[in-house]
Amino acid sequence: MTKTSCFSHVLPHSKQAARKPVNHGPTLLIHGGAGKIVKKRIPCEEIPDDQKKEYLQAMKEALKVGCDILKRGGRAVDAVEAAIRVMEDCPLYNAGKGAVFTRSGKNELESSIMIGTPSHPAGAVTLLRTVKNPVVLAKTLMLDPDNYQVFLGGEGAEEYAKEKGLELVDPSYFWTEARWKEHLEGLGNEGKDEGKKRDGCCGDKSESDNADNSLPSYDDAVNERRTENNTKRELVGSNGDWFYMNSMGTVGAVAVDFDGVIAAATSTGGKNNKSDGRIGDSPLIGCGTWADNETCGVSGTGEGEFLIRYTLARGIASRMEHLNETVEQATSAMIDLLSKVGTEAGVVALDKYGNFTIQYNTSGMFRGFIRVSDEIPHAYIFPDDVDD
Amino acid sequence: MTKTGCFTSLQLLAKRLLPCTKQTSTHNDNKPINHGPTLVIHGGAGAILKKNLTDEKRLEYIQALKEALNIGYNILEKGGRAVDAVEAAVRIMEDSPLFNAGKGSVFTLSGKNELESSIMLGTPSHPAGATTLLHTVKNPITLAKTVLFDPEVPHVFLGGEEAEKYAREQGLETVDPCYFWTEARWKQHLEGLGKGRTKGREAEGYPNENWINGSEAEKNILHYDAGIRKGECIDPNPMGTVGAVAVDYDGVIAVATSTGGRNNKKDGRIGDTPLIGCGTWADNETCGVSGTGNGEFFIRYVIAKEVASRMEYLNESVELAASAVINRMSNVGGEAGVIALDKYGNFAMPFNTQAMFRGFIRVSDGIPHAYIFPDD
Numbered sequence: 001m002t003k004t005s006c007f008s009h010v011l012p013h014s015k016q017a018a019r020k021p022v023n024h025g026p027t028l029l030i031h032g033g034a035g036k037i038v039k040k041r042i043p044c045e046e047i048p049d050d051q052k053k054e055y056l057q058a059m060k061e062a063l064k065v066g067c068d069i070l071k072r073g074g075r076a077v078d079a080v081e082a083a084i085r086v087m088e089d090c091p092l093y094n095a096g097k098g099a100v101f102t103r104s105g106k107n108e109l110e111s112s113i114m115i116g117t118p119s120h121p122a123g124a125v126t127l128l129r130t131v132k133n134p135v136v137l138a139k140t141l142m143l144d145p146d147n148y149q150v151f152l153g154g155e156g157a158e159e160y161a162k163e164k165g166l167e168l169v170d171p172s173y174f175w176t177e178a179r180w181k182e183h184l185e186g187l188g189n190e191g192k193d194e195g196k197k198r199d200g201c202c203g204d205k206s207e208s209d210n211a212d213n214s215l216p217s218y219d220d221a222v223n224e225r226r227t228e229n230n231t232k233r234e235l236v237g238s239n240g241d242w243f244y245m246n247s248m249g250t251v252g253a254v255a256v257d258f259d260g261v262i263a264a265a266t267s268t269g270g271k272n273n274k275s276d277g278r279i280g281d282s283p284l285i286g287c288g289t290w291a292d293n294e295t296c297g298v299s300g301t302g303e304g305e306f307l308i309r310y311t312l313a314r315g316i317a318s319r320m321e322h323l324n325e326t327v328e329q330a331t332s333a334m335i336d337l338l339s340k341v342g343t344e345a346g347v348v349a350l351d352k353y354g355n356f357t358i359q360y361n362t363s364g365m366f367r368g369f370i371r372v373s374d375e376i377p378h379a380y381i382f383p384d385d386v387d388d
Numbered sequence: 389m390t391k392t393g394c395f396t397s398l399q400l401l402a403k404r405l406l407p408c409t410k411q412t413s414t415h416n417d418n419k420p421i422n423h424g425p426t427l428v429i430h431g432g433a434g435a436i437l438k439k440n441l442t443d444e445k446r447l448e449y450i451q452a453l454k455e456a457l458n459i460g461y462n463i464l465e466k467g468g469r470a471v472d473a474v475e476a477a478v479r480i481m482e483d484s485p486l487f488n489a490g491k492g493s494v495f496t497l498s499g500k501n502e503l504e505s506s507i508m509l510g511t512p513s514h515p516a517g518a519t520t521l522l523h524t525v526k527n528p529i530t531l532a533k534t535v536l537f538d539p540e541v542p543h544v545f546l547g548g549e550e551a552e553k554y555a556r557e558q559g560l561e562t563v564d565p566c567y568f569w570t571e572a573r574w575k576q577h578l579e580g581l582g583k584g585r586t587k588g589r590e591a592e593g594y595p596n597e598n599w600i601n602g603s604e605a606e607k608n609i610l611h612y613d614a615g616i617r618k619g620e621c622i623d624p625n626p627m628g629t630v631g632a633v634a635v636d637y638d639g640v641i642a643v644a645t646s647t648g649g650r651n652n653k654k655d656g657r658i659g660d661t662p663l664i665g666c667g668t669w670a671d672n673e674t675c676g677v678s679g680t681g682n683g684e685f686f687i688r689y690v691i692a693k694e695v696a697s698r699m700e701y702l703n704e705s706v707e708l709a710a711s712a713v714i715n716r717m718s719n720v721g722g723e724a725g726v727i728a729l730d731k732y733g734n735f736a737m738p739f740n741t742q743a744m745f746r747g748f749i750r751v752s753d754g755i756p757h758a759y760i761f762p763d764d
Contacts, residue, residue: 119720120688126658127521127548150684151659154521154548156496156656232604277550278543279520286665286690305544309514311665315697322701341513 005136007058024354025373026070026257030062030083031358032093032366034346035248041053042364055092055366059328063370064084067257067312071372074262076297077115078140080253084111087251091176093366094249096133098176099269102276107174107348111167111282112137112329116262116293116352124283126153130169135163135267138283140164140300173268186273200290249366250282252289252299253346264289264297264313271304280304286314293352295320296327304344306338309380316349399536423733424752425464425636429456429477430737431487431745432628433680433725438743438761439451443640447758449486449745453758456480457749460634465751470642471509471533474632478505478529478644480581481630485570487627490527492570493648495577496655503648504547504662507532507696510641510672518662520547525559529646532662534558545662568648580652585667627660631678633729635671641676641731643668643692650683675701675706677728681741685722710736 032055066083070076099107111134112124123142129133131137141152141160152160162168215247249269257263266289268282281288281304288304290313291297298313307313310332331349338345339361346360348367358367368379378387396432396573431453443451461476463472482490493501505528506518517536525531531554535546538558546554548751551763603702614704629647645668647661660667660683667683669692670736685691698709710728718740725739727746747758 051574066668114688122688124687135589147654147741148684149654150687151658151663152654152656153658156521156654160654160656245491275543275546275550275554277546277548277554279518279545279547284545284663284665285687286663286693290690305542308544308664311669311690311693314693318694318697318701322697 008234019139021061021355022073024371026076026079026255026369027062027354027356027369028066028070028079028083028255029255029299029348029350029356029358029369030087030165030251030253030306031057031299031301031346031348032059032087032251033354033373034360034362035249035344035366039290055381057380058087058090058092059368060365062253063368063379066253067370067372067375067377068257071375075259076255076257076261077113077162077265079255079257080263080265081113081135081139083253083255084251084265088133088135088267091178093251094179094269095267096237096269097174098179098333099174100179100249100272100274102270103187103273104276105183106276107171107173107269107291108274108278109134109267109278111135111138111265111267112283112285112289113142113264113265114285114289114297116144116264116291116297118293120292122285122289122291124151124285124289125157126151126279126283127277128157128161129171130158130168131161132169132173135265137161137164137166138165138265138267150285151160152285153279169233179269179272182272213363250280250301252301253352254291254297254299254348254356256297256350256352256354260293262291262293262297262350262352264291264299266299268301281307281312283313284308286311288313290314290317292317296330296349296350297349298331300347302338302360302362303343306341306343307345310338310341310343312338312347315349318322320351327351327355327360331357331359335361353386394755402647416741417628420732420734422527423750425470425634426750427473427477427632427634428727428729428735428737428748429460429461429630429632429746430678430680430727431454431480431481431630431727432725433739433744434628434682435723435741436760437616440483441760449505449760450758452481452484452486453745453747454756456739457747457756459755461751461754462492463750464634465637465754467637469638470634470640471507471536471644472634473634473636474642474644475507475529475533477632477634478630478646479527482529482646484529485572487630488573488648489630489646491568492573493568494573494611494628494651494653495659496649497581497652498655500655501543501565501648502653502655502657503528503568503646504664505529505532506545506642506664506668507536508642508645508668508670508676509536509643510670510676511718512663512672514671516544516547516664516668518549518664518668519551520545520658520662521656522552522555523565524552524562525555526563526567527646530554531558531560532644532646534560544664547658547662573648573651577653578606590716593616594710601639626633629667629683630658631668632681633676633727633735634734635676635680635729635731639672639731641670641672641729641744643670643676643759645677645680647680648674660686660691663687663689667692669693669696671696675728675730677710677726679724680719680740680744681724681728682722685717685720687715689720689722691717691724695726706734707736708726712737714740719731757763 066079091098110126295317350356462474483491504520536763631645
């Protein structure tokens with residue numbers, strides 16, 4: 001079985017074992033989702049530069065906002081919240097405004113946030129329809145001294161948002177034309193999850209035959225998607241004026257501050273045409289988000305169901321903890337695992353020294369980073385993007 | 389990289405005063421003995437004092453646990469799938485008014501029942517299903533299983549009204565919300581109201597507002613530990629969950645967990661029970677785990693998966709891994725109990741609370757064993 005190449009953006013990583021690790025200082029990573037982002041519009045024309053610029057601009061703004069907080073000695077949790085707010089408010093990203101639609105044409109938003117201190121504070125929210133900034137609600141929940149809950153969903157969550165005076169909006173606030181078009185085009189195309197049958201999910205005894213980890217038919221289907229020449233899949237959901245935006249996508253941020261405290265957060269509208277009521281990996285601690293000062297902070301994106309079933313974020317931290325791997329090695333191993341089982345995934349992760357890694361196995365990933373040491377925002381979309 | 393150094397004295401304190409109670413099967417370190425199909429269940433861990441449980445009541449619980457074990461046994465014994473066995477066992481406990489799942493669930497702050505559950509198979513592709521925020525589904529575990537197997541639903545986790553709509557579409561049994569009501573739980577709900585939480589977030593192992601500084605956390609853990617030591621229930625709101633883990637003749641592990649959540653939880657609160665990796669985990673290569681206890685801790689520490697990770701990376705036995713994780717929870721002040729099982733039928737049932745309803749049965753002898761207190 002071929003392993004799909006894993007794109008990676010890694011800064012030189014200091015060797016941990018023998019000597020004192022180099023501390024790179026406060027660092028912020030962000031992502032705006034990984035997935036089927038194709039360079040070429042149908043028919044084969046380049047993405048207009050101004051569209052690409054818009055995406056990059058938004059990411060740089062998010063990075064700067066977070067960096068401003070960190071450089072003044074602010075907390076990592078405030079930096080990640082601020083960065084994510086920028087992307088939630090931006091209609092380009094699948095979080096907050098610009099979120100994808102459910103099958104029935106609604107927006108259902110979710111988010112989680114976590115801090116890496118010993119007591120593992122965390123907050124998460126899901127099935128939201130009227131909360132303008134889900135990441136703010138998650139953070140409010142986490143830091144509320146009168147509250148012990150970690151995870152709220154549905155009306156109960158929105159009631160709480162109202163009690164706390166968070167900004168609520170009409171559900172129509174989140175609507176954007178591009179996502180609505182994607183929704184309409186996607187209807188009827190989502191089909192059955194043949195993957196479930198091949199996975200052995202349908203309960204026949206051949207489940208145990210899959211013990212050697214080979215799932216040839218599902219894997220083939222996924223490889224098919226990645227082939228450059230296969231335009232059929234890429235046509236689905238495309239709209240003449242836009243390049244094909246990933247119909248998954250999520251936004252996330254991970255940061256470490258001057259106190260060596262790590263925070264991570266993730267926010268999303270979920271999957272295009274997901275079932276109403278579907279909860280993805282983004283609000284699930286250990287799946288889409290994880291933070292632990294002793295290992296790493298992680299925010300993930302990709303096919304949510306797989307991130308849940310393989311507990312991606314926590315998986316990276318466990319490898320660092322038990323196998324003494326670096327953040328890069330641990331992330332690589334988890335992305336490889338997910339590639340092997342035929343799913344798309346992207347991760348931003350860092351440790352408390354500011355060593356970080358951004359890895360993904362898709363055609364592109366909206367991503368960026370900034371260090372307080374030089375305050376230069378770096379933002380990219382495709383694997384071969386360079387700083388301008 | 390672990391903080392064992394700082395916590396050593398605390399660990400000793402916790403271990404001495406709060407024994408990590410467990411029942412395990414013998415584990416042969418050389419060639420693994422295969423014990424054959426095995427089912428392990430739990431009906432919740434928490435502060436149940438012996439003196440508060442009448443003999444009659446005690447018998448009722450044991451009876452219900454044995455019934456759940458027997459029904460699972462019947463399936464496994466005939467070569468049935470682990471996933472069907474765990475579903476059947478959990479259904480018994482959901483239908484029984486004694487346990488905090490299905491009928492007999494605790495109430496939210498506003499006096500509603502909100503149910504949740506998850507189920508998972510240990511096969512390589514890690515199939516899983518989960519549901520939450522349910523008000524009318526009679527057996528949440530069956531809904532989770534339906535989500536898992538339905539090829540028309542490419543999702544793992546469904547919640548709220550839409551999950552209930554889906555249940556109806558699938559022909560699952562739905563009931564009026566009052567079906568779940570029991571007098572005992574209603575009393576608990578009323579008694580818990582207004583009592584609030586004596587120490588607020590500190591009782592959850594969170595230090596005071598200055599928690600960002602790690603050392604604050606250490607100071608405040610002692611507070612909570614002292615409370616457990618006195619045998620008091622700091623939290624007047626009981627927890628509880630039901631769960632089952634099984635391995636079948638094919639060596640496939642399955643896990644199921646179901647609950648009504650925490651007494652007087654906020655409406656809309658989702659606990660660890662429907663969260664894969666937190667309350668439920670299954671992987672043939674390591675173990676199946678179902679957890680019960682303080683749900684928020686299970687989420688923040690991703691407990692179930694941690695047992696499996698220790699087995700995978702540290703080569704620990706299921707017994708060692710499960711104990712280690714429970715000890716860690718003791719250290720941070722989290723009430724916890726797990727049942728865990730590997731594909732050879734080795735299992736463990738450690739917990740750090742006063743009691744945990746639990747039991748096991750092996751197809752090899754068909755004898756149901758059910759317990760409540762540590763010394764049963």
